[in-house]
Amino acid sequence: MEKIAFLGLGHMGEPMARQLLAAGHPLVVWNRTREKTAVLVAEGATAAAGPAEAVREADVVITMLAGPDAVREVGDLVTPVLRPGVHWVEMSTVGPDVVRELAGRVPDGVTLVDAPVMGSTDKAAAGRLGILAGGDAAGVEHILARFGPVTRTGPLGSGAALKLVVNTAVIGGVALVAEAMKLADTLGVAESAAREALAAGPLGGAVARAFATDVHFAGDLAVKDIALATNAVRLPVMEAVAGHFEAAAADPDVGHEDIARAAAHIRTRRDT
Known part of the structure; x- marks a missing residue:
């Protein structure tokens, strides 16, 4: 072999x-x-x-x-x-x-x-x-x-390109779920109700990833991937998402943890 x-x-x-x-x-x-x-x-x-x-x-x-x-x-x-x-x-x-x-x-x-x-x-x-x-x-x-x-x-290079496309969708979807949950918290919607409704819609996969356990895709690596994508072409939504993940990565208790921890950070982050 x-x-x-x-x-x-x-x-x-x-x-x-x-x-x-x-x-x-x-x-x-x-x-x-x-x-x-x-x-x-x-x-x-x-x-x-x-x-x-x-x-x-x-x-x-x-x-x-x-x-x-x-x-x-x-x-x-x-x-x-x-x-x-x-x-x-x-x-x-x-x-x-x-x-x-x-x-x-x-x-x-x-x-x-x-x-x-x-x-x-x-x-x-x-x-x-x-x-x-x-x-x-x-x-x-x-x-x-x-x-x-x-x-x-x-x-050659097409696999690397497609991986950036996939990761951009995953990271962006997780950030969107986190913001939706933040809105639910603000409006007094029960977490279980919000999660169930979101999971039944087109963001179902992103909901599962935002609340995943026992997996690991570090938040600081998500920052790296966003930078690779936004350096290739202007992506205004992902530029905004980058701010969320950069703030999470700057937290020593969150930065090297899975992106589900970053989602929780986004959800509870106070706007400044």
Whole structure:
């Protein structure tokens, strides 16, 4: 089986890497905070001291990192040692511009695929994420399928672009539900009645996400995703939503927590 290097063991990366171990792939892992590799090492993975060491013998490299800066930094370290024939699967949420940057830097013979995911930690643990694969994913589609169903989105960068579209809708919907609940609170509508009515309408999915538990999509990462979207095109509604999430992210008790906590922050935030 292919030797895989998995770089980035955050809330999503760790359960995804575990899917590869369960499938029997030889797995080398790296994370900026080395302590996070211990659980996977105990289950059979090998920890690398740095990104370059992790990818040196790999057939497939998977990066699942926090954002564009982290991907660029790791890319600087791994690109010089990638061997011809290697597939690099970039699964972070970074937008198509970063994917195109990477494509301009990978050595000849290395295939870059962008394959961000839909779903949160619960689906990552269950192997039921949605994979949005852009570029020539034929050589790694069987590996991506370990994480969940794969949708081929088109040319390189198209997966990253579609992921921004999806996240924009999710984040915007959660903010709208939070504001609707704030209005309900102000007007004296019972929470249970408001939630039930909203859940029965077109925002049903956003209602479920705004009140979700046992999942994790950090509010500060939502701020990053909004910035990627609004830097691509003028989105006045999302510019307003950004203010909500930036205020939540600035709260040390909320910023790194799931966006459901940000929704609660929006709901109770006093206007200034």
